[in-house]
Amino acid sequence: xxxxxxxxxxxxxxxxxxxxxxxxxxxxxxxxxxxxxxxxxxxxxxxxxxxxxxxxxxxxxxxxxxxxxxxxxxxxxxxxxxxxxxxxxxxxxxxxxxxxxxxxxxxxxxxxxxxxxxxxxxxxxxxxxxxxxxxxxxxxxxxxxxxxxxxxxxxxxxxxxxxxxxxxxxxxxxxxxxxxxxxxxxxxxxxxxxxxxxxxxxxxxxxxxxxxxxxxxxxxxxxxxxxxxxxxxxxxxxxxxxxxxxxxxxxxxxxxxxxxxxxxxxxxxxxxxxxxxxxxxxxxxxxxxxxxxxxxxxxxxxxxxxxxxxxxxxxxxxxxxxxxxxxxxxxxxxxxxxxxxxxxxxxxxxxxxxxxxxxxxxxxxxxxxxxxxxxxxxxxxxxxxxxxxxxxxxxxxxxxxxxxxxxxxxxxxxx
Numbered sequence: 001x002x003x004x005x006x007x008x009x010x011x012x013x014x015x016x017x018x019x020x021x022x023x024x025x026x027x028x029x030x031x032x033x034x035x036x037x038x039x040x041x042x043x044x045x046x047x048x049x050x051x052x053x054x055x056x057x058x059x060x061x062x063x064x065x066x067x068x069x070x071x072x073x074x075x076x077x078x079x080x081x082x083x084x085x086x087x088x089x090x091x092x093x094x095x096x097x098x099x100x101x102x103x104x105x106x107x108x109x110x111x112x113x114x115x116x117x118x119x120x121x122x123x124x125x126x127x128x129x130x131x132x133x134x135x136x137x138x139x140x141x142x143x144x145x146x147x148x149x150x151x152x153x154x155x156x157x158x159x160x161x162x163x164x165x166x167x168x169x170x171x172x173x174x175x176x177x178x179x180x181x182x183x184x185x186x187x188x189x190x191x192x193x194x195x196x197x198x199x200x201x202x203x204x205x206x207x208x209x210x211x212x213x214x215x216x217x218x219x220x221x222x223x224x225x226x227x228x229x230x231x232x233x234x235x236x237x238x239x240x241x242x243x244x245x246x247x248x249x250x251x252x253x254x255x256x257x258x259x260x261x262x263x264x265x266x267x268x269x270x271x272x273x274x275x276x277x278x279x280x281x282x283x284x285x286x287x288x289x290x291x292x293x294x295x296x297x298x299x300x301x302x303x304x305x306x307x308x309x310x311x312x313x314x315x316x317x318x319x320x321x322x323x324x325x326x327x328x329x330x331x332x333x334x335x336x337x338x339x340x341x342x343x344x345x346x347x348x349x350x351x352x353x354x355x356x357x358x359x360x361x362x363x364x365x366x367x368x369x370x371x372x373x374x375x376x377x378x379x380x381x382x383x384x385x386x387x388x389x390x391x392x393x394x395x396x397x398x399x400x401x402x403x404x405x406x407x408x409x410x411x412x413x414x415x
Contacts, residue, residue: 006029008386009037012379015087019079028069029057030371031062036353036376070358070365077364077371081151084375088148093235093385096189097212100143101335103342104177104196106155108135109300109356117363120125120157126346134356137176139184140342141191144263147341148381149374150189151180153404154366174206181210191215192325193310195339198222201307207286216324218335221288221305223298231273238268238298240275246295255295258330260337270302270404271295272329283315291333347375357399 002023004010013030013363020026088094108124110133118134139150153176161167171179192215200206201219210217243254255271258350263267272291274282281287287310292303310327327335349355353376358369 002026002030005034009033012382016080016083016375017264019083020075022073023067024065025073025075026385028073030064032372033071033376033379034068035066036373037110037379052296061317067360070368071360072131075368077368080148080369081374082187084371084378085150086190087382088378089188089235089345089386091382091385094148094381095147096141096191097143098192100141100146101193101338102150102184102189103140103142103339104137104181104194105140106130106135106137106173106199107346107350108133108240108358111356115141116361117366118154118156118160120159122157123365124129124153126350127342134366135173137180137344139175139177139180140345141184141189142338142341144261144338147345148186148378149345150184152367152370152374153180154363154370174203177413178209180279181215185213191220193308193335195336195337198225202333207307207309210283214324216308216310218308218310218329218332220304220336221307223300223303223305227228235277237275237277237290240277240292240294241273241292241305243252244273244275244290244295246271248296252295256329258333262331270294272333274329280307285309287312287321289329291329291334291336304333304336306332306336345377351378353377399401 002017009030013026013033015027016024017134020029027058039216042365044354062102080395089096106125108122108131108311110127110131111125113119113133119132121130121132122135123129124131124133124135127191136152137154137155138152140147141150152349153297155173155176156170158164158167158170161170164170176195177311181194194210195217196219202220202225202368203386207217207219223241244255245254247253252271256271258272260270262269269290270293272289275281275288275290277288279286287306287308289306290304290346294302308327310324310332313328315326346355353371354371355370358366360366
């Protein structure tokens with residue numbers, strides 16, 4: 001009989017038992033999640049993560065057992081991830097809904113050597129430089145209250161393939177992202193729009209694929225993106241913003257105030273407008289929405305240049321684009337604002353759950369480790385929503401969202 005995991009983790013782990021054909025696998029699943037969830041200041045020998053010293057610690061029986069579970073045991077990481085998403089989708093407390101978003105992003109982590117799968121010299125956004133490491137494309141579902149990972153796929157640099165980028169097995173990050181969106185939809189995940197930063201938003205092919213699939217998108221553009229003309233005639237999103245009249249808050253011209261509400265209840269007034277850039281405009285199939293705290297100076301860190309296919313209310317595509325509900329400026333800004341939860345999720349999976357702390361080399365083992373980290377992340381939401389009501393006002397609870405995040409079923413409303 002499999003030794004049970006501690007506390008509520010056992011109920012969660014039992015939901016996956018049928019996916020493991022052996023008792024040792026079920027035990028390994030429980031032990032690995034236990035190690036991931038252990039506080040970072042404790043020795044994580046159980047999982048062979050950062051706490052397991054490479055020479056002495058690697059010989060520990062528990063580390064050897066779980067290294068086998070990760071690298072050689074016969075279980076399917078994709079099946080485990082599908083079950084994890086089934087639990088999230090079918091639970092009223094965590095079910096995705098039509099006001100949330102699917103966020104696309106990628107994240108890199110340093111890794112030494114050349115023998116580990118997916119490792120190459122490439123741009124690592126977390127460190128802001130090119131270095132040796134692994135980059136993983138990820139998708140996250142989020143609304144103002146909740147966020148969790150959907151799928152993850154490591155990117156394999158062209159240097160790993162005989163014919164480099166011409167190799168039929170090579171896939172770009174954009175191709176991987178499109179595949180992950182399709183997987184999310186197949187898993188029953190719904191959303192208002194797909195959101196992404198400028199790395200993904202700059203590419204016409206990805207936006208076109210989303211449009212053809214019937215999905216809405218809100219994607220960032222670089223302020224200097226000048227694809228409409230060349231040389232001295234170049235016209236950028238920042239130029240389009242400057243062309244919109246502004247004479248101050250009392251006489252805003254073409255700008256409209258939008259209120260952003262944050263998780264802690266704090267609000268900020270931003271200004272937004274539908275601008276024109278080439279054939280993009282308020283009444284085009286693609287809109288250029290610009291949002292900023294100051295239309296006069298357009299501060300770099302507080303100005304968004306957004307491409308969206310969500311039609312303008314009462315515009316010519318309002319009825320023609322019936323598959324995509326119209327979105328006013330406040331709604332477009334709200335949707336892109338949710339994207340930043342993916343940055344928060346990175347901090348938690350990396351700093352608390354050991355996303356990059358694996359000591360394995362094969363592609364299979366890396367994918368399995370990432371899947372187990374995502375299971376540990378999802379368990380935390382499961383355990384939070386299963387908490388019994390308490391009158392202890394000293395307990396720490398997540399902040400509620402005071403804006404229009406919608407009334408949805410949940411097992412326990414935070415006090």
